[in-house]
Amino acid sequence: MARRSRHRLLLLLLRYLVVALDYHKAYGFSASKDHQVVTAIEYQEVILACKYPKKTISSRLEWKKLGRSVSFVYYQQALQGDFKDRAEMIDFSIRIKNVTRNDAGKYRCEVSAPSEQGQNLEEDTLTLEVLVAPAVPSCEVPSSALSGTVVELRCQDKEGNPAPEYTWFKDGVRLLENPKLGSPSANSSYTMNTKSGTLQFNTVSKLDSGEYSCKARNSVGHHRCPGKRMQVDDLNISGIIAAVVVVALVISVCGLGVFYAQRKGYFSKETSFQKSSSASKATSMSENDFKHTKSFII
Secondary structure: OHHHHHHHHHHHHHHHHHHHHHHHHHHOEOOOOOOEEEEEEOOOOEEEOOOOOOOOOOOEEEEEEEOOOOEEEEEOOEEOOOHHHHEEEEOOEEEEOOOOHHHOEEEEEEEEEEEOOEEEEEEEEEEEEEEEOOOOOEEEOOOEEEOOOOEEEEEEOOOOEOOOEEEEEEOOEEOOOOHHHOOOOOOOOEEEEOOOOEEEEOOOOHHHOEEEEEEEEOOOOEEEOOOEEEEEEOOOHHHHHHHHHHHHHHHHHHHHHHHHHHHOOHHHHHHHHHHHHHHHHHHHHHHHHHHHHHHHHO
């Protein structure tokens, strides 16, 4: 019995495989091909090639852009959306004349054509990467700083693809990434991060005063922000001492004024006035009570 059960199970598996193979020949997709990655520069042209061997009259072509939602690029023998104005078909491939960063993503072409075994379906998937040059970076440079403090300058670009690297300039001269390799007279206390775009002075000095600008660069292009001046001044010790002296004089004058007022008895007069006022009130209250008592006895 066990042998018969195993024999029947093998026959069922063989039948299933035969049906699956027949279905694949008639309706299945072709074997997956190598995934393409197409790179283009923004505002230039690019060709999205569909690796289908040949085009026939009975072939049916569809192009789709994949993502959170699938959208048609080429459907029912016509380009769709804004591709109508800036793209054209070359056999099964799409030539985009003015590619933008919004075109980046994954695409799939699907070709169906009748064959001897039935309807044959093939597909090809590719990824379009759009390279974008940096825009003019945003540069943050303090207009003033005190000598000996920590000062950080920032430079950032949000558009470049791939992510740009940053270079800082002082008075039009490029600052070295490693300041210790520069001139011995220059300040070597700064740290430059070419990835994040920061330029940090650990102890800024008057020698660091000047006009600073930053350049963002990637493989596509570069842009530089306008220069901004940073003025570094020494801490004004004499000014601080003068301010302390003035405050001390004001406090001393106020103290002398209070002392003089006490010596002249201004505060004591006010107290005696308050006492006399209280006494007069007490006397009037006693007289009123006496009158009230007298009237009651009578």
